[in-house]
Amino acid sequence: MRRRVQALNVTTVTHRKSFLVSRLSILFAAALLAMPLRLHAQASAIPSAQSIDANDPQAGHKLLDKMITALGGDAWRNRTNYFASGQVGSFYKSAANPYVTQFERYLRFQPFGQRTIIVSKQGVLIPTTKRDVAEIWTTDKGYEVTYKGKKELPEKDVQEFFLYQNHSLDTVMLNWLKQPGVLITYEGTALMERKVVDKVSILTATNDGVTLALDENTHLPVSLTFQWRDPTYKDFNTEVQEYDDYHQIQGVMTPLTLTRFHDGDMTTQIFLKDVRYNIDFPPDLLDPERPLSKSAKK
Numbered sequence: 146m147r148r149r150v151q152a153l154n155v156t157t158v159t160h161r162k163s164f165l166v167s168r169l170s171i172l173f174a175a176a177l178l179a180m181p182l183r184l185h186a187q188a189s190a191i192p193s194a195q196s197i198d199a200n201d202p203q204a205g206h207k208l209l210d211k212m213i214t215a216l217g218g219d220a221w222r223n224r225t226n227y228f229a230s231g232q233v234g235s236f237y238k239s240a241a242n243p244y245v246t247q248f249e250r251y252l253r254f255q256p257f258g259q260r261t262i263i264v265s266k267q268g269v270l271i272p273t274t275k276r277d278v279a280e281i282w283t284t285d286k287g288y289e290v291t292y293k294g295k296k297e298l299p300e301k302d303v304q305e306f307f308l309y310q311n312h313s314l315d316t317v318m319l320n321w322l323k324q325p326g327v328l329i330t331y332e333g334t335a336l337m338e339r340k341v342v343d344k345v346s347i348l349t350a351t352n353d354g355v356t357l358a359l360d361e362n363t364h365l366p367v368s369l370t371f372q373w374r375d376p377t378y379k380d381f382n383t384e385v386q387e388y389d390d391y392h393q394i395q396g397v398m399t400p401l402t403l404t405r406f407h408d409g410d411m412t413t414q415i416f417l418k419d420v421r422y423n424i425d426f427p428p429d430l431l432d433p434e435r436p437l438s439k440s441a442k443k
Contacts, residue, residue, distance in 0.1 A: 197331065197343060204331035205345045211364040212357070213318070220396035222319075224422050226253040230264075231401075231417035239411045249276070251430055254315065257284050258431035281433040282306065288433040295433045309384070312371045317347060317355055326350030334361065342367050365391055365398060383408055395422045 197204045213221060230249045235242045247264040259282040265275045279290045280298070287298035287306055310316065321327060332344035335358065342358040355371040366388050372381045384407055388400035403415040429435045 199331060199333060201331075205329040205347075208331060208343050208345050208359060208364065209318070209322075209329065209357075212359050212366060215364040215398060216366075217393075217397040221398075224254060224397065226251070226422070226424060226426070228252075228419070228421045228424050228426070229417050230419045231415060233413060233415045235413050236411045251426055253431060254319070257310075258282065260431050277437060279437060281431060282310075283431075283433065286433075290433060290435070290437060292437045294436050308373060309386075312353075312355055312369070312384070314357075314366060314369055314386075317357075317369070321347060321349055324349055332356065337367060340367065363391075366400075394420050397422060 197208060201207070228249070228251050230247070232245045232247045234245050249262045249264060251260045252258070259280075261280045261282075262276045263278040265277070277291060281288045281290050281295070285307070287303045288295040289298055290296075322329075327350065328346075328348040330346045330348070332346050335342055335344055337358055341361040343361055343364075344356055344358050346354060346356045348354040355369055357366055358368045358370075359365065360367050368385055368387045370383065370385045372383050374381055385405065387404040387406070388402075389404070390402040391398045391400050393399070399417075399420050401417045401420070403417075404411060405413045
C-alpha cells in the first residue's frame with residue numbers, strides 16, 4: 146500500500162503517505178489540538194492603522210494594501226521560492242489521527258513547482274531517517290517519486306491539490322489581482338475566535354472568489370475561505386485555511402501554524418519548524434524525472 150496522507154486537503158496512517166502530503170497547502174510542532182487563533186509578540190509589534198471607512202469604495206483595496214505591508218511589503222512580494230519543514234496531522238470529523246508525518250517542502254513560485262518529501266524514522270534501537278517518498282508538482286501534474294522512478298498521481302488527487310493551490314493566498318494576491326475585471330469588496334467586520342477581523346472578498350471575472358479575514362489591528366491574514374460546487378451532489382463545499390503563530394523570517398511575516406477546515410470540520414493541521422526564503426536549490430530538484438537515490442538523500 147502506498148504511503149500517502151493529504152494536507153489542506155485523511156485519516157489513518159495506513160493511507161498512502163503521499164495522500165497527506167498532497168493536502169499540505171500551501172503550506173505550511175505541537176500536540177494536534179484545535180488551538181485558539183492568536184498572534185504572538187512578533188505580530189503584535191506591527192502598528193495598527195486607522196480604522197477603515199465602510200463607505201469608502203476603495204476600502205477593500207486599502208485593506209489588501211495594508212495586509213501586504215504587514216506581511217513584509219516588497220520582501221513578501223519578491224519571494225522567488227522557499228523551503229519549509231515541519232509536521233502535519235490529519236483529522237476525521239475533527240478527531241485527531243494519533244500519527245504525525247514529518248515533511249520537507251521546496252516550492253518555486255514562477256513557474257510553479259513543488260517537491261514535498263516524506264521524512265520517516267526506521268529502526269528501533271538505532272532509528273535512521275529515511276526520505277524515500279516524494280511528491281513533485283508541476284504547473285498541471287502531480288507525481289509520486291521514489292528511487293524506482295515516477296508515477297502519476299490519481300486524477301482525483303491532482304484535482305484536489307490544484308483546487309487548493311489555485312485558491313491559496315499566494316495565488317490570489319500574486320496572480321488573481323493582475324487579472325482584468327477583478328472585484329474587491331469590503332464586507333465589514335466580524336468576530337473570529339474572540340478577535341475582530343476585517344473581511345474582504347475578491348471575485349474574478351469568472352465568478353471564482355475568496356474571502357479574507359484580516360486581523361483588525363495587525364492586518365495580517367487570519368483566514369481564507371472559498372467555496373466550490375461538488376460535481377456529484379451539486380451542493381457547495383466550504384474550505385477554510387487559518388493562519389496563526391506569525392514570526393518574522395527574512396523580513397516576511399510567516400504563519401507557522403496552518404489549519405484547514407472542510408465544511409466546518411478540521412481536516413489537517415501543519416506546524417512549521419524551519420522556513421527559508423529565496424534559497425539556492427538545483428532546478429532539477431523539481432524535475433519529476435529525477436528519482437530519489439536508494440540512500441534516501443534529498
